[in-house]
Each structure stands twice: as structure tokens, then as C-alpha cells.
Amino acid sequence: MFSTVPRSLLCCTNVIVPNRALAFALTKCPFLENPNLQCREYHEVTGNIVCPNVVRGIDHLRDPRLNKGLAFTLEERQALGIHGLLAAKFKSQEEQLDICRISIDRYEDNLNKYLYLVELQDRNEKLFFRLLAENVEKYLPIVYTPTVGLACQRFGLIYRRPRGLFITINDKGHIFNILKNWPEPDVRAIVFTDGERILGLGDLGAYGMGIPVGKLSLYTALAGIKPHQCLPITLDVGTDNQDLLEDPLYIGLRQKRVRGKEYDEFIDEFMEACVQRYGQNTLLQFEDFALGNAGRLLNKYRNKYCTFNDDIQGTASVAVAGLMAAVRVTKRKLSENIYLFLGAGSASNGIANLTVAAMVAEGLSVRQARDRVYMFDVDGLLSTRREGGVPEHAQNFGKDIEPEKDFEKCVAKIKPSCLIGCSTVGGAFTPNVLRQMAQNTERPVIFALSNPTSKAECTAQDAYDHTEGRCVFASGSPFPPVQYNGKEYHTGQGNNSYIFPGVALGVIATATHHIPETMFLTAARTLANYVSEEDLSIGRIYPSLAEVKEVSVSIAIEVAKMAYDEGLASVYPEPKDLAKHVENQMYNYFYESAMPVVWDWKPEEKFNVKPIQPVPKNI
Ligand SMILES: O=C([O-])CC(=O)C(=O)O
Ligand SMILES: [Mg+2]
Numbered sequence: 001m002f003s004t005v006p007r008s009l010l011c012c013t014n015v016i017v018p019n020r021a022l023a024f025a026l027t028k029c030p031f032l033e034n035p036n037l038q039c040r041e042y043h044e045v046t047g048n049i050v051c052p053n054v055v056r057g058i059d060h061l062r063d064p065r066l067n068k069g070l071a072f073t074l075e076e077r078q079a080l081g082i083h084g085l086l087a088a089k090f091k092s093q094e095e096q097l098d099i100c101r102i103s104i105d106r107y108e109d110n111l112n113k114y115l116y117l118v119e120l121q122d123r124n125e126k127l128f129f130r131l132l133a134e135n136v137e138k139y140l141p142i143v144y145t146p147t148v149g150l151a152c153q154r155f156g157l158i159y160r161r162p163r164g165l166f167i168t169i170n171d172k173g174h175i176f177n178i179l180k181n182w183p184e185p186d187v188r189a190i191v192f193t194d195g196e197r198i199l200g201l202g203d204l205g206a207y208g209m210g211i212p213v214g215k216l217s218l219y220t221a222l223a224g225i226k227p228h229q230c231l232p233i234t235l236d237v238g239t240d241n242q243d244l245l246e247d248p249l250y251i252g253l254r255q256k257r258v259r260g261k262e263y264d265e266f267i268d269e270f271m272e273a274c275v276q277r278y279g280q281n282t283l284l285q286f287e288d289f290a291l292g293n294a295g296r297l298l299n300k301y302r303n304k305y306c307t308f309n310d311d312i313q314g315t316a317s318v319a320v321a322g323l324m325a326a327v328r329v330t331k332r333k334l335s336e337n338i339y340l341f342l343g344a345g346s347a348s349n350g351i352a353n354l355t356v357a358a359m360v361a362e363g364l365s366v367r368q369a370r371d372r373v374y375m376f377d378v379d380g381l382l383s384t385r386r387e388g389g390v391p392e393h394a395q396n397f398g399k400d401i402e403p404e405k406d407f408e409k410c411v412a413k414i415k416p417s418c419l420i421g422c423s424t425v426g427g428a429f430t431p432n433v434l435r436q437m438a439q440n441t442e443r444p445v446i447f448a449l450s451n452p453t454s455k456a457e458c459t460a461q462d463a464y465d466h467t468e469g470r471c472v473f474a475s476g477s478p479f480p481p482v483q484y485n486g487k488e489y490h491t492g493q494g495n496n497s498y499i500f501p502g503v504a505l506g507v508i509a510t511a512t513h514h515i516p517e518t519m520f521l522t523a524a525r526t527l528a529n530y531v532s533e534e535d536l537s538i539g540r541i542y543p544s545l546a547e548v549k550e551v552s553v554s555i556a557i558e559v560a561k562m563a564y565d566e567g568l569a570s571v572y573p574e575p576k577d578l579a580k581h582v583e584n585q586m587y588n589y590f591y592e593s594a595m596p597v598v599w600d601w602k603p604e605e606k607f608n609v610k611p612i613q614p615v616p617k618n619i
Helices: 016-027 038-046 074-080 093-106 110-123 125-134 136-143 147-153 175-180 205-223 260-278 291-301 310-330 346-361 366-371 392-397 407-414 431-440 460-465 500-510 517-529 533-537 545-565 578-584 603-607
Strands: 165-168 189-193 230-236 283-286 307-309 339-342 373-377 418-421 445-448 472-475 482-484 487-489
Touching: 093 110, 093 125, 110 125, 110 136, 110 147, 125 136, 125 205, 136 147, 136 205, 136 545, 147 205, 165 175, 175 260, 189 205, 189 260, 205 230, 205 500, 205 545, 230 260, 260 291, 283 291, 283 310, 283 500, 291 307, 291 310, 291 346, 291 392, 307 310, 310 346, 310 418, 310 445, 310 472, 310 500, 310 517, 310 533, 339 346, 339 407, 346 366, 346 373, 346 392, 346 517, 366 373, 373 392, 373 407, 407 431, 431 460, 460 472, 460 482, 500 517, 500 545, 500 578, 517 545, 545 578
Parallel strands: 165 230, 189 230, 189 283, 283 307, 339 373, 339 418, 418 445, 445 472
Antiparallel strands: 482 487
């Protein structure tokens, strides 16, 4: 549809100057105000907000979406007016990737590596995403857990260029107007936090912004969701973290958290403003909300908006996938296990409820399945007989048994075959607990899911050492390989990053309007099917991170199928080839030609504008 401008026409001759001026005038209100402009089609096809032929000169280097650095060809450099602004060398994207790798390797401190990558994203978006997508195992721990946790803790120090939106409680009543300030018109997914429970690090207030930013980088790197369709948001309602309130570097509102009615009205307004601005099917991902709000808000909104809570549902899905894959090692069906959770918060309840759904699919009644699940929180075993009873959010799993406050004794008494840690208490699975697990069961399942690494309930090495190497282990944050009895094991990372990017891609590709719980069970099955015998033989119940992109696309296709089967999709008619349809939506991180595009019709015909006549040379 678009042809490139012949080189001769782009030279500064008096023939082309007026036409360029005309083209510029016509593209000034590029696409929203005048839907007839062909420019709009350009945006729809490419997803780029800026038409390359509207941008001139040095702005091609300053806009991270357009910038290719030394990879601009001679023809492009001349056509775009950037010749001379770059060194003479022409580089391929591959050569640039090599430089990036060398540069990152030079830093010893992970926070510096993180900063390098942030700056790369601000400078050259395609290069950033290609680097990340093609080196997932190496760079995921930097842009994501665990380093992103450190970045959030130091956010006041490393905050440079803003990314995403900060919406504060003072903006209540005007949230829609703030959303209008975001320059991208075609947002499909918003990841947002109120910063109250950042990983296992607690209340980090506005410093939590690193999390939605990191999650959305994974949307693109792992599932190919286009960057311009992603919007990270921090809802700043204050912080109860006294250290931050006294931190001179703190960048958020310096006040205690607003709670209760005012908070609820704020979130209500936010949800509604998002769909007003971007459409009813905008995906709204809750991230790192504290226990008191996470489950409550999910239940409030799940049937009204296209929304999910990653810490509850994404984490549940990845954990259940791990449990499904572990069946192949332990030879125990899901419904033959006894589960003990350390922590009874949103992650534990999410995993427990989805595990119950999976056991029901194996033939148990809900009652029978729940009877196999125990939880232990700060006040001990969830017993209906304990003082204060069972907290509201964990009612499904309270048991009519003797209360017990000692975790080790509890493990000895209940004899779980699966021990699942979502407690954010680093080291809570003591050697005694692990030894007890090995006594209870031939192949105990040990999941230390709390993030970042410092909060994991035990290390991979400890789990092997204290269970005579018989455990099936997974952690939320990565651990180095384990040596046991002369063999090396590479344990898996049961992190929701295996799930949320794929679910999001499937949901966006079909414009699904609600996300039922069963989608997460489908995602879990798809992920579990990816685990090979080879993975299991090295102690891994998840596919290698190198495969996570393939997994995400498979999850997206299964989610898309389900969206049509259950009448949740809004893209009609249903695409004949769903896999192709999903793949067609995906981001291309390879450079494309930056030669200016022109329309193949004459603007003067369409808009009844007289072309400016060339100025005679002799004037
Ligand atoms: O971000 C991660 O690594 C997983 C997650 O959602 C959390 O721990 O809150
Ligand atoms: Mg989270």
C-alpha cells in the first residue's frame, strides 16, 4: 500500500520542498482527528504512533521506537536528514546486540545491569526487546525478579526518565483526564499496582512502579504484545512504610495510605476511566496489591471488567502446572496428595483453589478436595478451634482440628506430601522441616515460591541436601544449579511469568471481555505439557526459560480457543486459523526500513488542496 519516496524526490530541490511541506501539513493531525487520512491505516497496520514521514531529522534518533542507531543505512540517513549525525560505520542489529552483551557483562552490580537495560529501552526499543527475547535466561533475572525488587527498593535513586503513569489519590475525580495525557491511543493492556505488597518486600509505595514496568516488558519479550499497547500504572495512595516517608529520595506522596471508602471510590473510578479511555475489553492486570485488597477487588471486578490478579491467578496457574508435571515424578495423582501451605494470603488461596479445581477434574468432590489442603499462617495452623478462628479470605481451608503454632510439629502431624511456601519468610523451611518431608513421603514436593530470592522459604540446595535428593523442587525466583551426590540439578522457576504473558496475548488477540478461572487451569495444563522427560531428569518441572516464548504463544492459542468456545471473545467473525491470527498480532523486533512512506493517492484530489507550485529557480 505504501511506496517509498524515490530518493531523487527527497533531495532538497524546489520541486519536492513544497510537496514535503504539503505532506507535513496534512499529517499534522495525523490519525485520530481525521480517520480518512491514510496515515491512520499506517498506524493500524504498523501500530506505530509516529508516522516516520512526520518525524524529521534528529527526532529519528531521539525516539526509541524509531531509533536504529548505527543501523540506519546510507539511504535512510540521507532521506531522513540524519546523515552526519551518526558515525560513519553501518552496523547490523546483530552487531549491536553483541555490543549490548559486552556492555552489560562489564557491570558487576546487577542494579547497574538493570540501569543499562532501562536506558537501552529508552534509546532503542527494538534492540532492547530483541536482546531480551533472544536471551531470556540471561536477562530475565535483571529486568524482572529478583533484580527488579532491588530496583524498586532504590527507585528514588535510579528514577530518571518516567515510564508509565503515576495517578495519585489527589487526582480522584480527574483520572480520565490523566489517562488522556498518555500519548498512545491504542492501549490494550494495563498493569497496575498500588505498591502495597511489592514481591515479598512489603509496602514500597510509588517505588513499586518498577513492577508494572517489568511485567509489561515481559508482555512484549515473552509473548510479543506490542509495546505501544502496554501501559504501566502506579496508583499512589500514600505509603505506610515509615522508612519511605522519611526517605528524602522518596518520589511518591508523602502521606499514610488512604484506605476505606475513599480508596474504593478511587479504584472504582480508575477501572471505569480505563475502559472509557481504551474500551471495554482493555485488559486490567492487578499486580502486587496487599492481602486486604487483592482478593476482595478481584471478586468485585472479575465479572465487570476484563481483569485478573496475577499474584493470585497467575501464581496459582504456574504452581498447579508444576504440581501437574510433578505427578510424572511422584506417581501420585493430584488428588492423592496432602498439601500444606505456609502463608494463607492471596497467593496461597489462589493456588489452593485452583488445585481444588484440578482435583475435582480428577473426580473428587469440592469437599473432598478441600479436605486435602491445609494452611498455616502467622497465627498457626488454620484451625476453626484456634483463637480468632479462620480469616475470612481463607475460609475454604479452615479445619476442625487441634490448633498448632509450631510449624515443624505441624509438618510432622499432618504429613503433607506437598509443601508450598507463599509466606515471604526467607528460610522458613528449616532443615528439620525438610527432613520431616523426606520422612513422610518417598518423593516430597517442595515449592519455595516467595520472591525475591532473599524471601524464598529455602534454597534449592537446602531442599536437596535435607531430603536426600528425593524432593521435587521449584522456586519463585531463580536459583543456581544444585550439586547432589555427584549429579547436577537445574531446578525450575515456578514464576507467574510462564503464564501471564501468554494469557494476556490470548485475551488481547480475541478482545475477550472476561477472564474466567478456568482459563488459568487451561494455561496450567498447556504449560505442564511442555515439560519434557529431559527436564524432569535434571530436576525441573517447568520447561527451560529458553522455551518460555513458545509456551506463551501456545497458552495464548489455547486461551483464544477457549474465548470462542465460551462466547467471551469480541473479535468476529472467528478467525479460521486461530494460531495464525494470534501470531499475526505479534510484535516484530527486527528493524524495518525507515524510508519515508507516502500515500499512493494524490492529497490534492482527496482534500481538494492546490499543490504549491515550485518556486522558479531564478527568483
Ligand atoms: O514478580 C514476580 O516475580 C512474581 C510475582 O508476581 C510476585 O512475587 O509478586
Ligand atoms: Mg506480583
